[in-house]
Amino acid sequence: DGGITQSPKYLFRKEGQNVTLSCEQNLNHDAMYWYRQDPGQGLRLIYYSQIVNDFQKGDIAEGYSVSREKKESFPLTVTSAQKNPTAFYLCASSIHGTSGYNEQFFGPGTRLTVL
Amino acid sequence: GQNIDQPTEMTATEGAIVQINCTYQTSGFNGLFWYQQHAGEAPTFLSYNVLDGLEEKGRFSSFLSRSKGYSYLLLKELQMKDSASYLCAVTDSNYQLIWGAGTKLIIKP
Numbered sequence: 477d478g479g480i481t482q483s484p485k486y487l488f489r490k491e492g493q494n495v496t497l498s499c500e501q502n503l504n505h506d507a508m509y510w511y512r513q514d515p516g517q518g519l520r521l522i523y524y525s526q527i528v529n530d531f532q533k534g535d536i537a538e539g540y541s542v543s544r545e546k547k548e549s550f551p552l553t554v555t556s557a558q559k560n561p562t563a564f565y566l567c568a569s570s571i572h573g574t575s576g577y578n579e580q581f582f583g584p585g586t587r588l589t590v591l
Numbered sequence: 592g593q594n595i596d597q598p599t600e601m602t603a604t605e606g607a608i609v610q611i612n613c614t615y616q617t618s619g620f621n622g623l624f625w626y627q628q629h630a631g632e633a634p635t636f637l638s639y640n641v642l643d644g645l646e647e648k649g650r651f652s653s654f655l656s657r658s659k660g661y662s663y664l665l666l667k668e669l670q671m672k673d674s675a676s677y678l679c680a681v682t683d684s685n686y687q688l689i690w691g692a693g694t695k696l697i698i699k700p
Contacts, residue, residue: 518692519678579624
């Protein structure tokens with residue numbers, strides 16, 4: 477089955493530790509995205525990548541880092557510099573990043589709690 | 592700046608009809624999406640509008656007026672499983688999706 481996987485579903489970390497969230501897709505999509513969602517709020521874009529070995533900052537990139545070494549994979553690292561990392565993190569992909577019809581397909585999400 | 596407005600919460604009765612409105616002000620327009628998101632889950636695609644008018648898909652319909660910067664999602668014959676948040680998102684001139692905060696829809700028996 478084609479889709480997007482994120483692991484783990486729940487993640488707990490101590491304050492001050494870096495943590496990496498994985499995102500893998502087998503849809504052969506060019507573009508991938510990372511969003512953060514806080515309770516009662518919409519999706520806020522952290523980083524996106526339209527092609528391998530290239531990525532762009534979104535609206536709230538501070539305290540986060542990404543890599544795109546393979547088309548299928550777009551891991552997100554939440555660093556200790558992120559002031560309030562506890563949130564629901566969603567990874568998404570779309571066929572292309574430069575099209576009006578850029579329907580995004582989402583992974584199941586990772587709920588990160590920093591203690 | 593770019594802005595998408597939706598009501599925060601709506602309540603409706605099982606079997607009834609509900610209309611969720613979305614107004615937008617974005618730098619350019621390349622289409623509008625509606626997604627459904629159940630609590631704790633990922634958003635799933637419902638509809639896409641790029642031209643003015645109504646798109647119907649089963650119990651769900653979506654309307655767009657580009658001149659008014661306005662869309663609505665119409666849900667008919669409401670079922671309990673329709674209790675969810677409904678997200679409006681617009682593709683801007685840079686082909687980025689700009690997301691509204693979502694409308695939480697509560698269905699009562």
